[in-house]
Amino acid sequence: MTALPKTVDSFVPTNDQKDLPPLSVAVPRVCLVTGGTGGIGSAICKRLAKAGHVVATTYRNEEKARAWEAEMRKEGFTFHTYKCDVSNFEETQRVVKSVVADLGPVHVLINNAGITRDSTLRKMTIDQWRDVISNDLDSVFNVTRPVLDYMLETGFGRIINISSINGQKGQFGQANYAAAKAGMHGFTKALAQEVAKKGVTVNTVSPGYIDTDMIQAVPENIRQAIVAQIPVGRFGKPEDVAHVVSFLVAEESGFITGANISSNGGHFMD
Ligand code: CAA
DSSP: OOOOOSSGGGOOOOGGGTTSOOTTOOOOOEEEETTTTSHHHHHHHHHHHHTTOEEEEEESOHHHHHHHHHHHHHTTOOOEEEEOOTTOHHHHHHHHHHHHHHHOSOOEEEEOOOOOOOBOTTTOOHHHHHHHIIIIIIHHHHHHHHHHHHHHHHTOEEEEEEOOHHHHHOOTTBHHHHHHHHHHHHHHHHHHHHHGGGTEEEEEEEEOSBSSHHHHTSOHHHHHHHHHTOTTSSOBOHHHHHHHHHHHHSGGGTTOOSOEEEESTTSSOO
16 A cells, blocks of 8 residues: 655655646636625635635725725735626626636636625515525526636536525525525536536535624624534634635546535534
8 A cells, every 4th residue: 555645745646646736736727706805705715826826806896895905915915806796697797708808718616796685584675685686696697607618618617606504504584595595506506417527516615604794794692692503612714615615626626516515613414
């Protein structure tokens, strides 16, 4: 039996692994992350950039995006940013074309943009319902549709849909969000089957309660009650989610498709 290398850097591919790159070196890919200026989105952008990829992201709020870019530059990152309302189909088609014209075909798509409009159903307005469905679910179609053709032509693709624990277990006050996030995983499973033979994988990542602005918007007493239900005893970090994403993006993850990977501190197990 071959001895395990002491470090990843000393990894030498054996004959049957010779087509794989050493684990420490990523094949540079063009990645598009929607909603990259948010908490989880930022961590994903940084993680992909650190792995050597070219990263583009969409944003909606100009002022927030400029401040984010400045912050990222201070930390040593340069990202390609595109203003895009991903709930708008026509706008999204135009923006994806610009990304491809600037950077080349997109190999990796992270559908991360999303919003909440929490309310019990009895109080929920049609606008709260539509805003969440169009931003969280329609957006997945809007961005994936144009990007997919490039992936199929290239023969490589990674599509990762950032869903939520609340799409798996439901949540009081989130009929709109839970419906959109559960719908995302149905999309994943259907598309995974359509493109499996073409080198394109499609997976869902379901974060639990991650310490971001979205969680900070939940009333303090409810947040305390939630954290008490998490076996690991803390909210997640954006980096916890970025780690799962980078694992799925890796060249070696080509056999994982149609999966839903939870990162929730044991809050929900299925
Ligand atoms: N289960 C059962 N009953 C509950 C409940 C729960 N989880 N939460 C509240 N209730 C009860 C209340 O005790 C109250 O009962 P009484 O009328 O008998 O007193 C009743 O339901 C009404 O509750 P609220 O006063 O909270 O109702 P509200 O209209 O003021 O607020 C809400 C409703 C906006 C949905 C609020 O409960 C809330 O913000 N909940 C948190 C929702 C949540 O977890 N959102 C997650 C955001 S983070 C995210 O989404 C990221 C991710 O992917 C995980």
